[in-house]
Amino acid sequence: EGGWAQKTLHLISSHQRKAATWIGYAVAAGVLAGMFVPVPYRVTCDCIAEPVLRSYIAAPWDGLLESTDVEPGVIVNAGQRIGAMDGREIRIEKSALVAEREAAARQYDTHLANREIADADRARLEEARLSNELALVQHRESSLEIVSPVNGIVLSGSLDRRENYPVARGETIYEIAPLSPLRIEIAVPDNEVMHLSVGQRVRFRFDGFGSEIHDAEIRLIRPDATIRDDANVFIAEVEIDNDDGLIRPGMEGK
Numbered sequence: 001e002g003g004w005a006q007k008t009l010h011l012i013s014s015h016q017r018k019a020a021t022w023i024g025y026a027v028a029a030g031v032l033a034g035m036f037v038p039v040p041y042r043v044t045c046d047c048i049a050e051p052v053l054r055s056y057i058a059a060p061w062d063g064l065l066e067s068t069d070v071e072p073g074v075i076v077n078a079g080q081r082i083g084a085m086d087g088r089e090i091r092i093e094k095s096a097l098v099a100e101r102e103a104a105a106r107q108y109d110t111h112l113a114n115r116e117i118a119d120a121d122r123a124r125l126e127e128a129r130l131s132n133e134l135a136l137v138q139h140r141e142s143s144l145e146i147v148s149p150v151n152g153i154v155l156s157g158s159l160d161r162r163e164n165y166p167v168a169r170g171e172t173i174y175e176i177a178p179l180s181p182l183r184i185e186i187a188v189p190d191n192e193v194m195h196l197s198v199g200q201r202v203r204f205r206f207d208g209f210g211s212e213i214h215d216a217e218i219r220l221i222r223p224d225a226t227i228r229d230d231a232n233v234f235i236a237e238v239e240i241d242n243d244d245g246l247i248r249p250g251m252e253g254k
Contacts, residue, residue: 043195045236046229047186047204049251051177052239055150057082057157059167060143063089067163068173072156075179075245076148082157082174083146086164090144094137101130152178155249177249180242184216187233190225197221202238206253209246216240 059065064086070076108123157174167173184204188196200218205211216238225232240247 041195043188043192044254045186045188045192045233047184047253049206049247049249049253050183050185051152051155051179051249052181052183053150053178054155055148055152055176056172057146057148057174057176059169059171059173060085060146061140061169063167065163065165065167065173066144068157068165070154070157070174072154074154076152076154076176078148078151080148081145082148082154085144085146087141087144090137090141094134094141097130097134097137101127101134104130146173148174148176150176150178152176153245153248179245179248181239182242182247182249184238184240186218186236186238187228187231188221188236190232190234193221193234196236202236204253206247206251208251209253214240 066084066086068083070082076082104123104127108120108127111117111120111123153176155175155177184202186202186204196218198218198221202216202218203213204216205213218236218238220237222235222237225234227233
């Protein structure tokens with residue numbers, strides 16, 4: 001049977017085995033019970049900030065772009081001059097039309113004084129035509145300066161200052177987008193899209209902003225898939241206010 005020391009060690013060992021057995025049962029029961037506790041399923045995706053609206057500034061007519069005043073990345077205000085069209089040809093055309101209209105007016109007076117009614121009518125119609133052309137040229141002259149229609153950031157345009165650059169009517173000179181609100185496009189893997197629905201909450205952060213977290217909800221899930229970074233994804237959209245203008249279009253995050 002051994003001495004009292006051996007008896008004491010044997011007793012302690014037997015109690016430890018029993019305690020370990022009961023601890024094992026308790027752990028197994030806890031794990032089994034934990035399997036029945038619901039937990040949120042989180043989907044991790046890449047996202048990118050995009051403007052909600054885009055304004056395209058086009059050349060108003062065929063001519064020369066006299067100057068460009070801003071470059072991509074510059075913040076502009078509504079009504080701010082961002083470029084100008086060359087007005088030399090317009091001013092020459094305006095002077096010629098004014099002279100022709102005055103000549104037509106004199107012919108009208110002469111024919112009317114000589115009671116040449118048919119010739120007077122033709123001169124009057126010619127004066128009206130020249131007046132209409134002159135009004136169009138004057139409108140062009142008043143639109144020589146190209147201004148921004150909105151507050152926002154210049155997304156694309158001249159990368160260098162251009163002078164006397166030929167442009168065609170309708171050719172895009174600048175693309176400007178407001179900074180608020182912004183649309184966040186979330187690239188959801190195709191094997192995770194069935195877990196998402198409109199109205200669910202989304203938490204995201206952008207690279208370069210540390211641990212700052214933004215919160216929004218899904219407003220739209222596009223029905224068709226697309227390829228991004230060699231992966232088949234569905235795009236979910238959320239909108240955020242960006243009144244401070246810190247988030248810029250093109251910024252990426254998670």
